[in-house]
Amino acid sequence: MTTLLCLLALSMASFFLFNARARAMAANTSARLHSLPSYHGAYVALRVALPSVAFLLIWSLCQQPIIDRLVMSGLPAEATTGMGRGALDLILSEIKTVADGRIFGEPSPTILAAAEQYKEWRQLGQYALFAGGLGIAIVALYLAHRKIAVEFRARQQVERIVNGLMIFCSLVAILTTLGIVFSLLFEAYRFFELVPWHEFFFGLNWEPQIPLRADQVAGLGAFGAIPVFTGTLLIAIVAILVAGPIGLFSAIYLVEYAAPKTRAVIKPTLEILSGIPTVVYGFFAVLVVAPAITAFGQHLGIEMAPNSALAAGLVMGIMIVPFISSLSDDAIRAVPQAMRDGAYALGATKAETIVSVLLPAALPGIVGGFLLAISRAIGETMIVVMAAGLIANLTANPFEAVTTVTVQIVTLLIGDTEFDSPKTLAAFALGLVLFAVTLCLNIIALRIVRKYREMYE
C-alpha cells in the first residue's frame, strides 16, 4: 500500500517536473515544441507509473502462493510424507496462524520453525516489492527523461499508451469470462477425478453431506445431481407459469390499451420489482408468502411443506415479471404500425389484431424474453437459498420441498474453506453446469431477439 502511494507520488511529481521542464525548454529556444508541455509531463508520468504499478500488482498477487510453496517445501520430509492435500493445507494454515502471533495450544517445533521461516519470507517479499517497484520506476524515469526534447512527439506517444490502456480495459471482460471458465473447469475437473461423471449426471441420489456407505467415493456422500436439476427446473417452471401470463398480459395492456399517461406511471412501477434486491424477496417469501401458502393449502386439505417449491417459485415469478413484461413490450412495439393499420382496416377489433397479427409477429422477441427469464430464474440464488429446501427430492409435486443448483452451491461452500473434499468441489461442478446452461440460453435468446429485430428494421 505504501509502495503504491510512493509510486503514484513519484509519477505525479514527474508530471509536474517535466511539464515545467518542457515549458522552460519552449521559452529558452526559438523553436516551437512539437507537443504541448503537459503531454511531455504526462508521457514521463505514464512511463513511470505503468510498469512499476503493473509490477506491484503482479508481485502482490503471486507472492502468497509462491511463499506458501516455499514454506511447504522447506518442511522436513518426514513431516509431510504420505499426506493428502487437505492435511498439507491444514499444516499451512497452522503455520500462518502461528506466524500471525495467534498461538493455540502447543505447536510442534517444526511448525514453529516454519512459522519463523514464513515470517522471514513475507518480510523479504515486502522489501523486494518496495525495492523492485521503486527500481523499475527510477529506471523508467531515467529512460523517459532522455527522450524529452523540443522535437519529441510526446502527444503521439501518450496517445499510444492511452490507446493501449483502453484496449486492455476492454479486454477485462474477456479476461473475466476466461477466469470464470478456467476456475470452474479446473475445480470441476478435480471433482470428476474423485467422482465419476456419469454418477454426477445420471445419479438419482444427492446426499453430499452424509456418508452413506464406506465404499462410496471418499466415504463422503452421494453425488447424483439429477434431483437437484429437476428441483431447479420445477421452481423455474412455477416461476415462469406465474411471470409469463402476468408479464405478457401487462405488456399487451401497456402497449395497446393504456393511455400514454397511465403507461408512464405503471411501467416504472413494474420496473421497481426488478430493482428490489433478491435477498429482500427471499425474506418476503419466508415471512409472508410461504406461511400464507401453507395456510391456504391446509384450508384446502393439501399436505404442504413449509418451504415448498410453490412458495419459492411464486416469489421468483414476481421478481421476473418486469423482465418478461419489458422484453415483450419491446417486441410488440417493434411490430410496424402498418401491420396494425392493415388489421384495423380489415375491421379487426383490437383484441383480434393483437392475437392474430401482433403476437405472431412479435413471437420471436417474446420467446427470446421468456428464455432470458428462464435463465434468470435458474441462476437466481437468494430467493431459493432462503425459501426452498436443502434436501434433494426427486419429485414433480410443487407442494413438496425441493432444492436447486444454486442452493446447493451456497450451502456446500458456506463456512467451508477446505478445497479438496468432493463436497466443496461438487459446488464447482454444479457451477459449471449452471454457467453452461445459462450461457446457452442467453446466447440463443439474444440471437433470436437480434434476428427478429433485424427483420423489421
Next chain:
Amino acid sequence: MNSPAAPSQKPMSFFLTTAAINRVCRRKAADRRLRLYGLIAIGLAVAMLATLFVSLIMTGYPSFVQTHVTLDVYLNPADIKADNPETGNYRAVIKESLVTLFPEVKNPRQQRALQGLISNGAQYMLRDKVAANPSLIGQMVSLKVPATDMVDQFHKGVISRELPEDQRKISDQQIVWYDALAAAGRITTPFNWALFFNSDSRFPELAGLKGAIAGSFYALAVCFLISFPVGIAAAIYLEEFAARNKMTDFIEVNINNLAAIPSVVFGLLGLALFLQFMGLPRSAPLVGGIVLSLMTLPTIIIATRVALKAVPPSIREAALGLGASRQQVVFHHVLPLSLPGVMTGAIIGLARALGETAPLLLIGMNAFITSDPGGLMDPATALPTQIFIWADSPERGFAARTSAAILVLIGFLLLMNITAIFLRQKFERKW
C-alpha cells in the same frame, strides 16, 4: 356482400341481422376480456409489490424504536475501583439497582429473572460511561438501558398478554415487574440509534448495522474505483476507436454475456481465483469489491456507450476540424458532454451491486463479526449479507431487525436511484 335477398322482401342490411349483431357483441366482449386480463395482470403485480412493502414496513418499523428502562444506578466504590474503572463489577451494580427497585425480590432465582428484563449490554454501556468519566464513581446516576428482546417484543405488542404463560418467553412474574416499571414511568421507547451505531450482536436488542454499512461502503468504494475507470475506458475504446472486426465483436458478445451470468457464478470465481489461488483474506471487503466490480462492469460499459452515442457527430467533426487529435476530441469534448449519462449508468450499476448477496456469501462476507471493519482487509459483512444472517436467526427480535435492515437497504437504493434520476433530468441535454 349483401345477400341476394328474395325479391318479395325488403333488402335488409347484412350487418343488422341478429346473428351479425351477436357476432359483433361477442368480438367486442373478447376485446374487453383481453383488456381486463391486462388490467388483472398489472393489478396482481402491483398488489404483490404493495404487499411486499406493507409487510416489510409493518414488521420493520417497530425496530426503529427500542424499549429502554430507566435505572437509578448507585456506582458503589466497593464494586468499581476509581483507579481501574474498566474492570469493575458492573453486573453487580446493575443488579443492585434493580433489586432496590423491587426490594421484595429476595430469592436468587427470582433475582435472575428480574435481571432478565435488562439487556446484557447494560453493564458494558455503564462501564463505557464510567470509564469516560471516572468522577461518577460513588454517585447516583440515572441510566437508560435497553430492555431485553422479550420485554421489547412484549412492550411493542408482538408477544400478546393473553397468551398462556407456557407459550411465551416472558413469565407472568416478569410481566408484573414490567407493569410496575411502566407505572413508574421507567419504560420509554426512544429512537433506536443502536440500529445504526452498533455492530452485530447475538442479542437482538443490541444488534446494529454499523459494521454492515461500513463493509458495504468499503466494498462499493473498491467496486467504483475499479469498474468506473475500466468501464469508461472500455466503452470509449469500443465506441470511438475500435475497428469493426471479429475481435471487437467477440468483446461485445462477451460483455453482453457477462451481464447475464448468474451472480453466484461470480462468487465461485472470487472463491477459486482470489481466495484460493491468490490467497487474499476471506470475508474482506476488498475481495467483495473486486467481485462486485466485475459484475458492474457490463452495466457501466453499456450505459457509457449509450451516452457516447447520444453526443451528435457535429461536435466531433467541429473539434477535428479545429485540429484536435481523435483522443483530444473524445477526452476534451465528447466525454465531458456525455458525463451525466455515464454517471447515471454508474450509479444504477452501483445500486445493483449494493443489493447483491450471493457472491458475497461465497467469499465469506456472512461471518458473525461484532466489530466494524477498520479497512479493506478486515473481515466484514455487507448490508445484504447482514440481512441474510439476521433472517436466519431464530430470535423473535431479529425478524423485526431484518425488516428494519431491509428498509435501510431500500432507503440507500432509493437515494442512489433518485440521485441518478436527478442527474439525468438536470444535466441531460437533448440535441
